[in-house]
Amino acid sequence: MEPWLHAAAHDAALMSDFETVCSFGGRMSGSGQDDAAMEWAMGRARQAASTAQLLTVPYDGWRCELASLDLLGAAPQPLACRPLLRSASTPAGGLELEVVDAGAGSPDDFARLGAAARGRAVLVRHEYPFTGDHVHRRRKYDMAVEAGAAAFLIANNVPGQGVLSGSSGRPRGGAGIPAMYIDHEGGAALAAACAAGAARVRIVARGSEIDDARASVGIAEIAGGRDGVIVISAHMDGHDLGTSALDNGTGVAAALAAFRALSARVGPDTPSLRLCFFCAEEWALTGSARYLADLAPAERARIKLDINLDTVAGDAALTALISDFPALAPMVQAAAEASGVPVATWLPLMPNSDHANFARHGIPALRLLAGFGKPESRVNNILSAGDVPGIIEEAELRQAVAVTCAMADAALRMSDAQLESLASR
Template identity: 90%
Template sequence: MEPWLHAAANDAALMSDFKMVCGFGGRMSGSGQDDAAMAWAMARAGEAASAVQTLTVPYDAWRCVAASLDLLGPAGRPLACRPLLRSASTPEGGLELDVADAGRGRPEDFERLGEGARGRAVLVRHEYPFTGDHVHRRRKYDMAVEAGAAAFLIANNVPGQGVLSGSSGRPRGVAGIPAAYIEHEGGEALAAACAAGNGRVRIVVRGAEIEDACASVGLAEVAGGRDGVIVISAHMDGHDLGVSALDNGTGVAVALAAFRALAARVGPDTPSLRLCFFCAEEWALTGSARYLAALAPAERARIKFDINLDTVAGDASLTALISDFPALETVVEAAAGASGVPVGIWLPLMPNSDHANFARHGIPALRLLAGFGKPESRVNNILSAGDVPAIIEEAELRQAVAVTCAMADAALRMSDAQLDSLASR
């Protein structure tokens, strides 16, 4: 048995690390929980690393000051809401708007609405985020803005789960529109009111920009004798409805375990192995984007492969999203065979985690993910108050460690030419 495979099955710290990172809370960037968790994780990684450092990168921080949503008219009542991160603010007294129901909020739905979206609050539905035809919340928001909507409401698709948390992706200095998540039941009430011809709401959102905010980037490295770098990455930050156990306590714990297991495999004949933990991932992937952009081109070119771990438990199935790098398919298939864990493959780039920023720089990158195409799985607790440790099974974390180790170990043993060939598209 490969030593790393034994370590994946027997690492005594895996579950305690997972519970520890969840114990810091939801780890929303700017809360202090993210920095405290990063300091702890870097101390843990330092036990296996030859070098550890924590950097900071700027991000467009924001906080909600006040928010409310009221359904007006015959069925009038308050509706639970949660503004998207970086929502635009309403005027002090709020906005009274007619509501246009855009269904799921896909391109064809906005085409159907046409001018009917202009000047109205557009209602769309959240979708399970891990399917081949998923349309991301930020894309729906952008389409609403492009259609001339005055506000954006996105209803949870899961009954009884409450509101969700997520980012609008609006950069600082861009006007945007007020935007909020609402419960499934609130979405049903709004849709019924629209169908009856009296869908109208009052929305209040007041947010505050936070100047000079920085997010942590944690780096731990075992130096090899060759010039390349193999990266295992995960994001530390999360949302504060639950404790971000799925997203991404699972990835952090698995990354630490894989780094421990592989440290001894790095030597004079291998590239270096680098562990990267990012914050501000939930803020439109900003942390990794700014870290990579700030690297000198020659330093960025040293990175030969990124294995990004994000939501790697919550279902027994694993899928590698290989970001339009077809050569990674062979790596994934070999790792599945070596670890004894089946792994599905999705070729198109899905820009839903930090791997996408590596891929945009031409660096072969994949995201390992549980529950792809399985909206009935426990992964559907993502972004909700149900994202807690109790929904995670130890066996799922251990198989993710095994697959991660198998992929990284294969990369460490590749020649420079083989690593370079992974970038072909």
């Protein structure tokens, strides 16, 4: 490993930055914690940046006001629940519904249910989100809406972990149904009742729209002498069950360390290096989508690569999700060799973080991720109350910094023609 890469991996402020960002809390967009953490992070970034600015973009803000779920019977059984962000509300008195079990909630499961989903509450299971064949929560929710379900219940697949937090993806004014996470044990009780032919629930959900909600976007840049921009991105916001340490305190801290380390590598013969921090990522990737959409086409075209850091510790194994850009694979492997950090690649686009919005604009983009295909890893604490700093190992975070620096440095040293070739598909 080159001396500068070794120094980057041993950045003295890395762990204190990680602990500080987690100290703001879960940083859910709209809580104020997200904005406070963004202000702090931009203060850190300004120490290395030529320019920095704090922007805001609109997003569909929402808050939960009331939620309950009861399994009905001779003695109603309250079930632990948490509404998905932007869940539709029930009537004031709630809804009493039969429940149908859709298993994992795959397309085949919904095809099997057919008309049986209509007018009922559909029960599905959460899956570890980082495998090649998982079906995302929002896709399951959309299939339930399309099937005519009256409510959507998604049970945690991990016993003893409690409820999870996540977004329905329902836009403001969009069609939708009440949607709740329940814990593994509640899911088992509902599944047993379904198997016995006696599953009926009362669901109460009330949420309110937040008018004129704005999400923070932080931009810091080190100016190079050539036209073009290499982006390192990470999302600042999270969920409020834990402190969003995995998702995404790890990415924020690693991005800051890489930005510091690379500042000396940017010069008259390189493109510029831009650090982008987004909020409202957990709200269907809205923050980065609005930021990119608002850029002038010529400015957007200057972005040659996005290296998105999201959940980059929690397991020793790293994977780059390269978003249908096969030319990124050799770059990743060269960076892995330079840094001494093994990194696998996954080619198909996985729209599970901000890299997906860059890719949709034709910008080569990857997500660096720990624990791909490893549901037994500590990454399985994502979205839960267990997403706290104590599950993060320092060595894992330091290797993420090293390989991030190696990838970004390789891009900074590419010719214009080489950078353009990364976009080939």
